Amino acid sequence: MASAGGIRKLLAPRPERAPRGVPLRWVLTACVFVLTATLLGLALGPVDLGLAAVGREVLSHFPFLGVESSFSPTQDAILWELRAPRIALGLLVGAMLASAGAAYQGVFRNPLADPYLLGAAAGAGLGATVVIAYDVGGSGGADLRPVAAFVGATLGVGIAYLLGRSVGGRQTTTLILAGVTVAAFLTAVQTYVQQSSAETVQEVYSWILGQLETSGWTDVLIVLPYVALSSIVLLWHRRLLDVLAVGDDEASSLGVPVARVRLLVVAAATLGTAAAVAFSGLIAFVGIIVPHAVRLLVGTSYRLVLPLSLAFGAGFLVLMDLVARTVVAPAQLPIGVVTAFLGAPFFAFVLRTTRTVGP
């Protein structure tokens, strides 16, 4: 309490122009959206479990309600061992990609930046392709795939960052160009490896297009700490991202350690993205459309854009995955196809409606 009072005193001289937190109506909207997406995801799927039956099953796990589940062991397994972890992974990956995208757009002041900008996707792709094509660690590389993708993504961004730094200059353009260079190189190597082992092309291809199929709750529990840590760091820096928006020199003159903030945000976003792609593959477009849709709704302040991107990204990906696993049921589509195919028109719609309403 004392320290809170101290902070308040410190901050007191500053004029409060904008509300400090996220407005209640947006908090509620985000909560309702995520909850609805989760419930829809649980209730619907290639196998019809029945809405009421799913509701009874979920309620039966709450004590003192006296609700009996009508589920068979198979239905129970479908709901809790297949659907639920898949939705949980979707929430984590969606939240991560969207908030990392928003953060990247902030530090690079580039509206086209996405979590894959600095070579994370190319690096992860190379890592996964190598273990699949050369069958590293058995099971067609399935066991080592997440580790390889994670290492590839962090290495890709690391090399891009060092290259950008060695070229010199504090221009974000240098860093972006370094990222593009590294990504092009890694993609070339990845394609070579993929083509030299034709019988695994199918597997590599379906990994690259993204999927949220889990091997149970373990995957979710591995991703969770990375996403949590990364999100905390990104949310912590949301005000500084607003300051960065005015330009590096201006931010420096305001006392913001620009280089350090940029490194920290890029590192956090990369770590989280790497953990996400390690299990989900390369899901396109989420890191761009979700933050932009949020901006069109609530304005450009990162105090709103970051937390809301996180929430809407989570719900968005769960809904997209719902489409991916039901539209051609009992078969399924790679989720990357759905995010791009439905995401693009959705974004066009948001763009148009906000234009006509706005100034």
Place this chain on the structure above:
Amino acid sequence: MLHRPLAALVAVLLALALAACAGDDGGETTAASPAASSAAAETTSAPPAFPVTVEGDNGPVTLEEEPDAIVSLSATATETLFAIGAGDQVIAVDDQSNYPAEAPVSDLSGFQPNVEAIAGYEPDLVVAAYDPGGLVEGLETLGIPVLLQDAAPDLPGAYDQIRTLGAATGRVRQATSLAAEMETEIAELAEVASGSGATVYHELGPDFFTATSETFIGSVYTLLGLVNIADAAAAADAGGYPQLSAEYILSESPDLIVLSDTKCCDQTAATVAKRPGWGQVTAVVNGDIVEADDDIASRWGLRTVEFVEQIAVAVQHLGAG
């Protein structure tokens, strides 16, 4: 009631084993079936005819004389060529042709064929299973005869391909008798082992890619009276190889699971049982999981008999616990 089909199956298997032993010396078969020997007798009298025109999936292919420098880019065709006694005429096979062991494996690729590299072997016949990137056209431009044999749609298609290869290599008699033998053996297996409506899930990879009844392997299940759970997803993939969702497989709870990802992806009955939620699946509960050989299950040659036999035994075991 339960023992009679089992006894019949054992009898068939014994007959197969005898036939296989007899077939090994490459001579006349010891008449495992009347059909095989009569077919063989008919063709022995026919003179080996070159020039010959055979029908491939790329249209008629004319060979002026018996080829003695064959390049096979098809693992199935390689197996057949060696089985019908044309192995000596084969100078190179692609990197996927791992059977039989004496096949002259090269680094040629059937998936990404390099026309120049193939032409470098100066072949007088190229056999391929795919035609990617203008392979057939490129070789024909160079005056090299190409016999394209796509994946057979069903068992009769596979028998045809064997006979075609026989005609193209001057091994008509051997090819005809082997094809007839295969046909008889499979027909006998199908008669004894009828799945009578039991459901089957054929796994191509641990990401649940599978094969519908439209495919060659699917036609084997149809023949054995099994119902393929992949058929509900046939609309999702025109080629007959859709990716199922795990939920669907669990809810269908197939009576029989056939793994053709044992070599590529180290899947076994034990790894399947450990997958989340799969412990409830009928096939897992009853132990009706067939660990097939990836190679045999993805080809459509003579070794298909071994696969059919494996499935037939499993069908007999269905529900037995």
